[in-house]
Amino acid sequence: AQSVTQPDIHITVSEGASLELRCNYSYGATPYLFWYVQSPGQGLQLLLKYFSGDTLVQGIKGFEAEFKRSQSSFNLRKPSVHWSDAAEYFCAVASPEGGGNKLTFGTGTQLKVEL
């Protein structure tokens, strides 16, 4: 069964500092990988996704993520964090080869930005 691990429950960074949120996945085939962001009481907004090809993917709001098959990782990065980036971030993996295209989420990382 597919699974996602986000080892950091909370992260605090200063505004302007760089950010890296970790994500490790377990999936037997080539995964479809996603990063979502959620503000309190809201739905999920897609930041970026990886299906195949170039392992460094660019997303919205200046975010990028790198797929590393050897490490089963899909870490999210941003060179300079803005106060408005404070939110909860979820990594997710989908199973397109069967199983109903179910999307499995990590437990999330809460990002706090200090001014």
Add this chain to the structure above:
Amino acid sequence: DGGITQSPKYLFRKEGQNVTLSCEQNLNHDAMYWYRQDPGQGLRLIYYSQIVNDFQKGDIAEGYSVSREKKESFPLTVTSAQKNPTAFYLCATLGVRDVSYGYTFGSGTRLTVV
């Protein structure tokens, strides 16, 4: 605008009551999903439906029921058998008909037991 509408935004349930959460989409997507979100646990899959008149249990289906009579609608009923229903519920659809394979999420319903 194409999208997903979840209603109501807030819902209060008394002990022993069944309540139904609405999810309507105009994206023409075949697959629809219900997730439950609790603090520190991420999102967990309750039920999903790949086509009309068909649905499957997810990881935490006990105490919930669904129907899929129309492509546009996938209501979730939280029954009295669900012992801890207070949570944030999110509905999603999946579009796979073009290169933009992706999930779209509604804005959620917050259910509270009173």
